[in-house]
Every structure is written in structure tokens, then in C-alpha cells.
Amino acid sequence: MTELPKTFDPADIERRWYAHWEAQGLFHPDRPGAEPWTIVNPPPNVTGALHIGHALDNTLQDILVRHARLKGKDALWIVGTDHAGIATQMVVERQMAAKGEKRTDFAREDFIAKVWDWKAESGGEITRQLRRLGCSMDWANERFTMDEGFSKAVLKVFVDLYNEGLLYRDKRLVNWDPGLGTAISDLEVETREVQGRFWHLRYPLADGSGFIEVATTRPETMLADMAVAVNPADERYAALVGKQVRLPITGRLIPIVADEHADPALGSGAVKITPGHDFNDFEVGKRAEIEARDMLNMLDAKAQVTQTADGLIPADLLGLPTADARKRVVALLKDQGFLVPHVDKDGIEHDAEPRTIQTPYGDRSGVVIEPWLTDQWYVDAATLAKPAIAAVRSGAIRIVPKTWEKTFFNWMENIQPWCVSRQLWWGHRIPAWFAEDGRIFVALTEAEAQAQAGEGIVLRQDPDVLDTWFSSALWPFATMGWPDSNPPRDGEVAARSADGGGGPQSAPLAAAPPPPPSVVPLPVPGRILEGRYPNDVLVSGFDILFFWDARMMMQGLHFMGDVPFKTLYLHGLVRAGDGSKMSKSKGNTVDPLGLIDRYGADALRFFMAAMESQGRDIKMDEKRVEGYRNFATKLWNAARFAQANGIGASTTLEPPSATLAVNKWIVAETIRTVQAVDLALADYRFDGAANAIYQFVWSRFCDWYLELIKPPMVDGERGEIDAESKAVAGWVLDQILVLLHPFMPFITEELWHAMSDPARPRANDLIVAQWPMADARSIDPEAEREIDWLIRVVSEIRSARTEMNIAPSLKMESYVGGASEDQQQKIARQWPTISRLARIERADLDQRALGRSNTLQVVVDEVTFALQLEGVIDLDAERARLTKGIAAAEKERDALAGRLGNPSFVERAKPEAVEKAKADHADKAAEAERLGAALARLG
Template sequence: MTIDKTFDPAAIEARWYPHWEQGGLFRPARDNAEPFTIVIPPPNVTGSLHIGHALDNTLQDVLIRHARLKGKDALWVVGTDHAGIATQMVVERQMALHQQKRTDFTRDEFVEKVWAWKEESGGTITGQLRRLGASCDWANERFTMDAGFSKAVIKVFVELYNQKLLYRDKRLVNWDPGLKTAISDLEVETKEIQGKFWHFSYPLADGSGTISVATTRPETMLADMAVAVNPEDDRYKSLIGKMVKLPITGRLIPIVADEHADPELGSGAVKITPGHDFNDFEVGKRAGIKAGDMLNMLDAEANVIQTADGLIPADLLGLERFEARKRVVALIDEAGLLEKVEDRVIQTPYGDRSGVVIEPWLTDQWYVDAATLAKPAIEAVRSGAIKVVPESWTKTYYNWLDNIQPWCVSRQLWWGHQIPAWYGDDGKCYVAEDEAGAQALAGDSVALTRDSDVLDTWFSSALWPFGTLGWPDAEKPLPAKGGVGEGQSAEKSGGIAQTSTPLPDGPTPPPPPLAGRGSKLARHYPNDVLISGFDILFFWDARMIMQGLHFMKEVPFKTLYLHGLVRAADGSKMSKSKGNTVDPLGLIDRFGADALRFTLTAMESQGRDIKLDEKRVEGYRNFATKLWNAARFAQSNGIGASATLEPPVADLPVNRWIIAETVKTVQALDLAIADLRYDESANIIYQFAWSRFCDWYLELIKPSFASGEGADECRAVAGWVLDQILVMLHPFMPFITEELWHALGDRPNDIIVARWPMADARALDPAAAEEIDWLIRLVNEVRTARTGLNVPPGAKLKAHVRDASALTSARLERQAAAIARLARIELAEGDATGGGAAQIVVDEATFVLPLEGVIDLDAERARLAKGIAAAEKERDALAGRLGNPSFVERAKPEAVAKAREDHAEKSLEAERLAAALARLA
């Protein structure tokens, strides 16, 4: 087919993605091939593609397409998360449009409505991932609420309970009064709010005086249970153990010693409300207050209720918490105990979905003993069984797991995995996989009521690496016992660890494995690599490691790659309120999916956030257009698909050079991908395709097509190299490469399942490489000199050569035509005469280019000197600014960064102009 003059990404994308998916090409049958497995971080079923998704999934697709081209049994497990809170909110909002509430229906009726919504509207993001080009195994798409996965979730809950690693307890949680459920830390958004700092006097019970405390939440004093002072604070040592009589309630509470009290903050004395503050909860426990005895003064909607001791005055009961705050402050003031009120910026937690202030609330919830599960997870990373990239994140990982708290896994919702626990009228709790099992445990005489809560979605998604592969129906046989390194190795190739090493047994062994060595689970667990944002390292990645080790006795993945955030071009965090968010679908509409994918890959540098500039996307769209035009040029000159994977036989130095350059590119690209150096891998193929192939090789072989000399060899080599470029570029730019692959000739298969190029060192030719590299350096130096000295583009210059070696002289003779055409110079005999010439040194030879009559030499010297002075002046002014600590420390980070960029730019400009002036003899 003839390649169109205009490159139209939209038309190409619409054609090829359905072709790949319908042909089953994302998961070709390769049962005997080496497996390579990635699981997608399951996006919320309510979600839409944002730029973070685009980055995360592009990075995964690069690896999976590369593995597929390498001939591996590449599996990219795909699916969505049921997103308990988000999905329930969506459905309830829709119901509200019809004046309906969730409570108008039974639980089962409501859940049916959610399933109906999921079937009709829950696939938005999966369609958007297809637009990005994500080559997932859609034929086996999973959902965290599907029957098989739900079975795994329930089994894990029951097993952890029976192993005493999951239990019910009364503790503080992040309580969302708007949604009336506990939420995770990830669902809490902290905002800076202008608030107050109230200072109260609490009278000592013996009448000997008062003690001053300060608080940002005065209403919680209704449930105070202690006042804490630092044990080393001399002001209060004599008061430790004395009692305080609380204003309003009259409750007697002790003054306790605890290091939580900071002598430098406020008065140094802190009111302790263990039922409504996370720090106070720990202080209360250290003071000997049991969780069951901690006072609760709020209901699920954050209205004041009576505490267990019945001391809150009746006129405060039922008040909304912020109304209660006003009333408490007024009562304290009336009692003459309000010392002062300060304005203060308060770090206030909000529910990211409800938008209401989160309340630390004491309630009964289900918890996982995360500290026990964390121990093998720590060892997995320390031993090298899991390689974390970048390694700098391991310190954060260890710190969190070393100090991990019990994990609250229950949520007060209707949509989700309902907790498999039943409460008997005998006062006991029975946990089983179904009601029949619970009834068998309780006995027929006991009436059972099921726990109404559901499981946190992070609990179910923690099972993703093995629950999606058929566990527990097709369990994987346990590996041999023994610690990491015991009789096995943990070899790594770059960033992707190559190991199947088991870890030491967990605290309690899992159930005996079933048969199933040939199952998908046995073949694809552990996964090879997990790619995720660093922001879910604890919420998802670490929990997958804990659950995978506990139930599978092997790490869930061998390599964990943590990428940064995508930020605005100025480095600021994207947010809707700032109006600086980027819609990836909008970028795809304008520039094409390939351009966006290549941008994200090229800018992904380990350990750094991405400053996304639309100009970069436009630039890589230009790269795609350059490749498109190169293919059109090739096609118009009879260059087509190569018949072999091996390079053609070549005699011409330029062809031997480009073959060697291709092999070196394959070698470098393989290493960069193995090391997960995304930016480096993109740059390698970009530089080779744009500079080496398009700018130099095609230019160097053009005369062959005109003269016919060596044309057949050039066509064969050019076709082979172009094929290698398309295959190497395919993981990054799948659509344009597939289109050009077929446009250049009849193929036995699609490029998505083609063979990756061979990095055959036998194809390297040092002599040819040195000659063509010399030619390119010479042409570049001449072009730079011409541009710097304002030589008219059409002017042909004479060139006199001094001190040339025999090797250089031979090269000049062989490459004379190319030099004349590309550098627009003619080699002349003898030495240059007259004044005014540019001098260029390449290796041992000096090339003298007379300029008399070509340019005004005096005017050019004056222009360059003026330009140097101006550039140096700006450079020095910027250097002075950057050397001023006041500017660097006080200016906005983006202003400092801009000054550094400008300083570097002016420094280079001064050097460039100085070099041009120096070339004039």
C-alpha cells in the first residue's frame, strides 16, 4: 500500500487496536515459551483516565510489548477494582435524581442496582486504556467482585482469622461523618485551614490552682480523660498524679507524665482525649486506659452523644460538632477559664470524596495483624528477592513496615465483599466462608446475624497477583523450604530481578496446596515486575508483598518499580483547583497516542517527577512525522520490507556502518530496558532513528539511487535497518510502527508479534564505523562554522587541508562527493592565500575555509564580539543572582529553576560565539 502523504494518527489508531484485540495478538499462544508477567494496578471501576494512569500504563506496555517481541509468553493481567466508596456514591447520586435513597431498598436490591450500573457504565476507563494502546489480556479481564476473585477474598479473610492474624477490636479510625464509614489514610486529604488555638484553664481538684492547656478542637474536652505533661518538665513534676476537675462535665481526670507533651509547645500541658485523637489514643494506652473504657462523645454523624459516665450536660446533646465547639467555648468563657484565643493555620483532614472534616472515632472494626505479616515482607526486600527501583525507596519501605500499625479492613458500606462473620444470639462470633459453615460452627440452636460491614478495597486488591491467576481453585505447589539464598540464587539482570527464590516460612503455614503445577498460577506467579506510583507503596504494593508471601510462600513480584508524579510544566502539582491538570485523551486527540506515550517514556527518569510540557508531546509528534516521511522516501526509492532477520551482505562503508550502528542500538536498548531506564531507552531509539538513520544514512545513500551504483545493496540494507527501527520503536509507538510495517511490504505476521532484532556483535565493523563517524564530525564542524559565521546557505566554499595523515587523505578521496554535497565545500589544492579564513580542526587535520568575498569579515568580527559581550553580561548577572542566598532561599522554586536554566543558556551562547570568533584567522 502506498504511504499517504499526511500522517493521521487518529485513523491509524482506530484501525489497528481492534485488529490486535480481535486477533488475540495481545496474548498469542506460547505455552512453551518463557513466561513474563505484569499485573495492572486495577483502576477504579468508576474512574476515567488521568495523566497518572497514562504514565503508569505506558511504562507497563513498553515492558510487555518488548517481552512479547522477545518471544516470551507475555501476560499483562488486566482488571478493575470495585471501588467500594466511590461506586456506592455514584449509584446513590443517580438514585437521588429520582428522589430515592439507598435505605429505601433492601441491601440486596441496592447491590443489584450497583451491578446494573457496573454493566452499563463501569467500563469507561478500560475503553480509554485501549485508546492509549495498552496491550492487556482483555480476553481474561478480571474484576475484584467477580465470583472467582471474591472466593479468594473470603478464603483469605477466614484463613487469617483462623490463624489469629485477623481480629475485631475497638480502636480509632478515620471516620467520615458524611459517608458514615471508616476510610483509609489514602482517602484523607489534608488542607491548611485558618483556625483558632484556644487556651483553657483546668482547675486542680484540690483547689490549689489551675493548669493551662491549649487545643484546636475545644468540643473534644467533653471526653477528656487526662492531662499529659513531659516527665522532664520541671514546671509540672510536682503535679504528676494529681487530679483535674474538668469544666462543664466535672469529670475528675489525672495529670500523667508522657513524652508526647512538648515543653516548647503552648503551655507544655496537653489535654488527652483518647477516643477522638490518634496521638491521645496512644497516650491513653500508655497511661493504662483500655480501649473499651475510652470515652466516645460523638455518633456516626459527628453529633454529640452522652459519654459512658453520663457527665455531658443535656443541653449539649445532639449538637453538631462545630455547633458544640461554639457552645463549649462560650461556657468556658462564662466560667472565666478562657485564657486567650490565637489565630492559627490548622492542618485539617478532609474526606477526599465527601468533602467533610474527618473525625478520629473510636469504634469496633476488623483488623489485620500487619506487624506479623510485615516481617517476611521486610526480609523479602532486604534479601534481594524483591528489587526496588529506585533503591532509595527501600528506606521509606523499611521505616513504614518497622512501625506498622494494625490494618483496619472493615468499611460501613453495602457495596463490596461482605465480611464473612456471623454473630450468634449466644454472644459469640463465627467466621466461615458461608453461612452454612458458620451455622455448623455455632450449632443449630444458635440464631445467626451476618456482619453488615464490607472489606476495604485494599484488602481485596492485595490479592491481585495470585487471585487473578485462579487461586484458590488452582493453587501453586509450595516451593522448597529454606531462606533466601539457601541452595538458590537471586540473580538479577539490570532492574528486573531474575529469581524464583522462596522466602522463609511466615508465622503460620497456609493450607496444603492442591494439584495444579500446569495452571496459569503455577506458570505466572510470581510476576516479573510491578509498576506503580510511589504514593501507593504502602496501601497496595507492601500489602501485596505481605499477602503473597503469607499465602503463596513466594514474593508476588521480583521487581518493584516506583515512578514519580506527573506535574505541570512549571513543576507544580496538578490540581483541579489550580486549573493545571492535563487530560491525556485531549493530548491523544491532538497529537496521537504514540506521541503521548513516547513523551511519558522519554521523561520518566528514576526517582524524579515528570514536568509535563505540551511542547514535548508536540515534539514527539514531529518525530513520528519524521519517521513517516522517511518511510515514504524509502518506499518511493524502492526500499521495502526486509526478507531476513539477519543483516544483508554489505560492501559499501556507509552500509557496513549503519548495520553496525543498528546492532549497537539493539544492544544498548536491551540493557536500558532491562535496567528499567525508560528515559535512556527512549533516547537511544530516538537518536538512532532521527539522527543516524533519517538525517545521515538516508542522506548519504541518496546519490546511489541517482547513479545506480550500489543502489541494490543500499535498498536491501535500508529496508533491513528500517525494519529493525520499527520493531525497536514498537513498544514505545505501537500504532505508527504497525502501520508502516505493513505499508512497506507483505508480512507473514503483524509487528506486535514480530521478532526482536538480534544484537549480533559479528556485524560490528570498526573501520567502517570510524570512517563514517569521521565524515559526520567533519560535516557537522563545517556546518557549525558556516552557521556561526553567517555564511549564506547556498555559498560553496573552498577547503584547503593541512597536516592530513594518509588515512585522512584516503577518506577525503573516497568521501569527496558526500562532503561536497552535505557540507557545501570543495577540496582545493595548495595552501589558502589572502586574509580572513575559518579554521576547523578534525583529528590531526586542519581545514582552512577562505571567507574573503563571501562575508564581511570586519562586520562579522564586530557582530560576534558584541554578541559575546551581551551573553557574558547576562550570564554574570544571573550568576550573581544565583550566588545570593537571599534569592535562592526566598524566591519561588520555579523562579530559581528558571534562573538556573537561563544562566546555563547564556553560558553556552557565550561559548558558542567565542568559538565562532576563534575560528576566524
């Protein structure tokens, strides 16, 4: 055996073993004939750095991958990065700005070349950080959503969906980021509470018969109002439906329409409808039969006021940003008498009522997001969603926890068209070309588009690129060589003719030339046909259930004819210690690399697993991470103890034969732990698996078994452990290392090799060893009962001594009574161990001693151990101490009970304060009970 250093140093171990695993190709699947097992990593942004959410997500995946590998499966973990259109373009533009350059100073092709240069130099930070976490990914086949093969798949999907009528161009509202100048997804919008105001406006009826009052938080958008809506059940306005009002400032005539969107109980019950600048109003406008092409747009791409189609906006408002336009519009309305003042509780008039407004901001630009009416490309998500819904309902896809199914169905059954175009330069350029007459041609190449259009037709390619979620939705199959490695789908449509269409304003297809080839080799053709699709499981945060997970279901079912994964495991978020969401603005984020530096990757990984309870978020607790570093140290010291006592690696997969009860007991405990871990991982109960291993290693193996087999000291010298116990201990330690490896890969690999005989080194690294067998035939229930009884005896005596402040090293005399014949035999067999661990010596039995007040009575089952106290402690002083302690604990217990019984405290205090009070009350109640039992023992 290689002697282990006295101090456990995770940093050195992690560097050595990860480099070894990767260099030896041990992450690459290479087990011919073995059952394939596949998982794909949610591709992090190429601009990203490892955050605590990544640490959780990837730890859980690595546990599953390493477990599958140890179970003998041909495990593959697909790895790669997402090109992150917005984020990457921002990074490069920021670097250019530092040099005084702008993107628009360059041709598009030149700018894209700069982005590729940036990726080559700086785009691999997060992949290096994933290695530090211990992720056993197949780096030999790392993918990138803009590499040549993947881009080919993206373009084919766009063209095919278009040809099938499932992708089209339409005019709709989008989340528009004026800072970035592009549409963005809901995931890139963060809502903030902003102190705003609520204005009440009077719109005059066109026939001069009066006014109708509306309320709004955005008075400037009245420049593009197209209706006023009232609830059809609101009798106050029934006679006004169908009439017109004349808008202040612009003079435009707009109708009063009936629509249930208007809430009679909110404000005046009448609402202004601006379909070009509000998502709800857009739907009201459609129900009022206002075509999208006729909806007014009063803002440009920078969110500045622009002239509407009817040219009625006054010139002095044009070009104003929304904040300035709001002030000017309010001033004009007030001057013209159309502003209804708000009267506060003191009777003072104000222009508006104070109101907290939920305001959308771009998570990257930091500017207010505008609902904006624009032409974009859309996928018919409602049609693609139907097979995905059916797959979850049938169980073809299992969602864990099952509670997320309701949310999934609700969203999917009410899904809106998916906007897939972005106004960027970096990304997959949309393979569509426009002719001057408005026709659109979609094809895989410009030459194909030109052939569709005919000679002499000048074409201009769409400058937009595809949403990165569009390409990442293909991740489970495009990473494995599709479409080259897969046969055509049944009924796959042929290319559409030049006069065909795929939806509103649709046309034939065309595609951009592929981006520069990636340096990453393409996967082996045919991999999908080798059982890699569907994937076995997908691990994902619940926050991307719809942005990524559901879209993979839709695209996978549509293009592969099968689900992309059999199980979808949704984990929670990692929150700050107080339960609040982590954010840079709050300053409560945690750097996982800093935790790895302080405590090691194994400790952080085990924390993530032990805290991952289905359906719950994780509260960050650095003390717990430190505790799992201590757990690793305890295992390290146990291995050093084994080495010092001649315990080495096992030579068998099956447990060695055992005759001693203690060895039969630990074999049974090991098998039960294997069973518990197997069941927990099968149910994706990461916390259950981690805690089963933790309790077994810390309590059963280290604290008890190694103590139970330790020979007594004779003349100051420790005896030698018997051969049977050495063999069993070595076998159990091997099982521990294999069981723990998915959670703590580094320390377990180090100990796996350190425990082997240098003359006969291990045949394999631990990463490809064999998972333990849970053979219940090796369990001896009688031996289990005996050792469990022994542990209870020693624990109860130790606890009683501690309560009496008796020094652990002091040997005490003990009378033993009440034992049956079987128990007497058990006591006789185990007395040397009881005496050594409980620090007691057996005195001649005196039945009267069992009732004496100067003995410490410990009862286990029917057996009484009466420990002689005379000359050991001052009994009167001990009774006084215990009585005082009981009184103090009861006083605090009752005070806390009073607080918890006060409805005012429970209702008004912070939830964490209430929980702490409950925990403190339970502690004090337990303390009072424990001290009372100790006092009772003294008689």
C-alpha cells in the same frame, strides 16, 4: 509496498490496529513451550476515567509487556477493575438522588442489584480508554474484584486469616468520614491547611490548690477528656503527676499522667488527652492503662455531640455538630473563667491565638475526618509483614529504585493493625455472624456459621463490607483462579471450632453468599501452576507502596508461600509544568485523552517513557508531547523516502553483508542502540531506552545515514541508491520499527506492513515479531571511526558557515591542508559526500591560503579546511557583527552571574526562577564562546 500517504494521521492508524490486534487475540498468551512472563495491572476503579497518572503507569507496563512478547516470551498482562466500594456506592446513590430516591428506601439486596446494573451499563469507560492508549492487555480474561471466582478467594482469605488468629475484631480509632458514614483508609484522606485557632484552657486541680494550663485546637473534645499528660522529665509538673483535675463543664475527675508525648517546649508543656478522638491520645491512653472499651466517645456517626457513658455532657450540647459545639464550649469556658486569653503583639486580648491547622478531609465527601472509636475488623499486619520484610532484605523482591527500600522498611517495621471493615453496602460482605449473647461466628457460608452456633441460635450477619484494598491485595493470584487452581498450603489450618478464637473478641467464621456471577469467564484452572506466580514485575506509583504493593507481598507470601512479584518498580507522579501537584481544585489537571486527540497515543506514550527517570516526578510539558509527534512524523517521512527509493522490508534477521564504510557504520550504530536499549530496559531505565532510540532514529538514521547514501543530483535528476545500501537501509528500518514498537506501537505496526512487498507480505504482525540481536561481531570499528570523522567534518563546516550567515545553498571553494597520508586517503574516499553535504569544492592546495585572513578556517583533528570568503561575505561587516554579538552575550552572561552570586536572590527566589537563571547563564556563556570562536576564524 503500500504507498504511505503524505500526511501522518495517528487517529486512523490507532483505530485500525488496536481493533486488529484484539480481534486476532494477539494480547492473549499462546506460545506453548515459551518462557512465561506475567504482569498484573493495578486494577483501576470501575468508576474511573483515564487520568494522566494512569497514562504513565500503563504506558510503562505496556512497554515491558510488548518488549517481553518481542523477546519471544509467553507474555500475559492481567487486566481488570476494582469494585471501588465507596466510589461506586456514591455514584449510584447520586443517580438515585437525582430521581428523589435514597439507598435506605430499598432493601440491601435491591440496592446491590442496582449497582450491578450500573456496572453493566456504565462501568467499562476506563477499559475503553486503556485501549485508546494502546495497552496490550489480555481482555479475554478480564477480571473484576466482585466477580464470582474472585469473591470466593476473598472470603477464603478472610476465613483462613481469622482461623489462624491473624484477623480479629477490636475497638480502636479509625479515620471516620461523617459524610459517608464509614471508616476510610489513609489514602482516602487529604490534608488541607485551614486557618484555625489555638485555645489555652485552665483545668482546676481537684484539691483546690491551683490550675494546670493546656492548649488545644479542638476545645470541644474536652467533653471527652480522660487525662492531662506532662513529660516525665518536666520538673515543673513532677509534683502534680498522679493528682487529679476536675474538668470544666462536665465536672469529671481525670488524672495527670506522665508521658513523653507531652513536649515541654510546646505551649504550657501540658496536653489534654482525649483517647477516643485523637490517634496520639489513643496511644497515650493505652500507656496509661485505659482500656479501649472504657475510652469515652462524644460523637456519633454524623460527628454530632452525643452523650458519653458517664452522662456528664450538658443537654444543650447534645446533637450539635462539631463546629457549633466548639463555639458553645468556648463560650461556657469563658463564662466560667477557664479560658486563658491570648494577647497579641499590640497588647490586645483575644479568645485564641490564630494558627494554621493541618486538617484531614475526606477526598470524596469533602467533610472533616474525625478520629472515631468504633468496633472494626483488623488484620494482624505486624505478623504478616515479617516475611515481606525478609523477602525485600534477601533480594527475593527487588525494589526499583532501591532508595525506596528505606521507606518500605521503616513503615513495615512500625506497621499498625490494618482496619479492613467498611460501613457500606457495596462490596464483599464480611462473612461473620453475631449471636445475641455476643459470640461471633465466621465461616464461608451462613449454613456453616449456623452449624457452628448450633440449632436454635439466632444469627445476624455483620452488615459491613471489606475494604477494597483487602480484596485487591489478592490480585496476583486470585485473578488466576486461586484457590481452585492451587493445592492447599503446607500446614493449612482446618476450620476453627465453634468455641475457638482468632484474636480479641474473635469467634468462628462465616461468609456471605457470593455476589451475582460476572459475565467474565473464569481463568483456566491450574494457570498458577504454569509459572504465572510469582509475577515477573509490578509497576506502581510510589503512593500506593503500602496500601497495595506491601499488602500483596503480605498476602502472597502467606497464602502462596512465595513472593507475588520478583521486581517492584515504583514510578513518580506526573506534576504540572511548574512542579506543583495536579488537582482539580487548582485547575491544573491534564486530560490524557485530549492529548491523544491532538498528538496521538504514540506521542503521549513516548513522552511518558522519555521523561520517566527513576526517583523523579514528571513535569507535564505539552510542547514535549508535540515534539514526539514531530518525531513520529520524521520517522513516517523517512519511511516514505525509503519507499520512493526502492527500499523495502528486510528479508533477514541478521544484517546484510556490507562493503561500504557508511553501511558498516550504520550497522554498528544499530547494534549499539540495541545494546543500549536492552541494558536500559533490564535496569528499568525507561528514559534511557527511549532517548537511545530517539537519538538513533532522528540523528544517526534520518539526519545522517539517509543523507549519506542519497546519490547526488545529475542534470537535475537524482541518481539511484546502490543495491547494498538499499538492503542495509531496509534492514535498519526494520530494526528501528521493532525497537520502537513497545514505545510507539501504532505507527510502527503501520510502517511494518507498509514497507513489505504486497506479493510477499510479512509472516507476522510486528507485535509478535522478533526482537533484534545485538551481535557485536558485526561491528567494524574502523568504519565507525571513518564515518564519525566524516560527520564531524560536515557538521563543523556547516556550523561555521551558519555563524557567518553564508547561505546553505552557496558552493564555496576550500583548501585542504595538514592531512596525513591516511587522512588524505579518507578524504579522497569521502570527498564526494563532503562536497555534496558541506557545499564546498576543493581548490588546488596553496599552503599560504591556510593562514589568510579572508578564509574561514575549520579544523577537524589535524586537517584544516580553509573556505575562501573573498566575494562571499563582507569581512569587515562580519567582524563588526560578531564583535557586537559577543559584547551583548557577555553583558547578559555577567548580569546573570551577578544575580546568581547574590545570596538574597538564591535564597528568596522561587526554585524555578533560580533554575531558569542558571540555564540562561549557561546559554549566554555558550553563545559568547561560540561567537568568539567564529571571530577567531576570521583572523
